[in-house]
Amino acid sequence: MSWIDIGALDDVPLRGARLVKTRVGCVAVFRTAEAEVFAASNTCPHKNGPLSEGIIHGQSVTCPLHNWVFDLNTGEAQGADDGRIATYPVRIDGGRILLDAASLDQRSAA
Numbered sequence: 386m387s388w389i390d391i392g393a394l395d396d397v398p399l400r401g402a403r404l405v406k407t408r409v410g411c412v413a414v415f416r417t418a419e420a421e422v423f424a425a426s427n428t429c430p431h432k433n434g435p436l437s438e439g440i441i442h443g444q445s446v447t448c449p450l451h452n453w454v455f456d457l458n459t460g461e462a463q464g465a466d467d468g469r470i471a472t473y474p475v476r477i478d479g480g481r482i483l484l485d486a487a488s489l490d491q492r493s494a495a
Contacts, residue, residue, distance in 0.1 A: 386474065388483035394422065395480065402437040402446075409489050412473060413437035414482060415446055415457055423457035424473040424484055431468060 397403045397416040404427060405412045413427040413436050421444065427437050434450035445463065447454050454463040455470050462468025474485040 387486040389486045391482050391484045393480055394477055394482055400441045404437045407489055415441050417441055422475050422482055424475045425457060425460060426470040429453055
């Protein structure tokens with residue numbers, strides 16, 4: 386994996402999110418109440434809602450437009466027929482959030 390430093394862990398509040406602009410579009414970086422970090426597409430497949438503005442609860446995010454709930458581990462919508470968002474590997478190193486560049490490259494090739 387090839388890691389990109391996208392910012393300090395402290396830049397993302399607990400139960401909050403930040404938006405990272407990449408060459409393949411915007412990626413939302415989420416931090417749970419337990420200080421876990423996840424990265425996923427910022428766009429809800431239902432009505433293009435900005436997931437970075439959604440509510441983070443447990444390891445899920447709820448879209449602010451129509452309340453679709455997505456598992457941040459898998460990207461799967463909970464209770465919806467056809468919903469899924471892309472997720473990306475992240476890790477924390479020395480208080481910095483690192484995003485896997487190879488996973489972004491795979492997305493752009495699709």
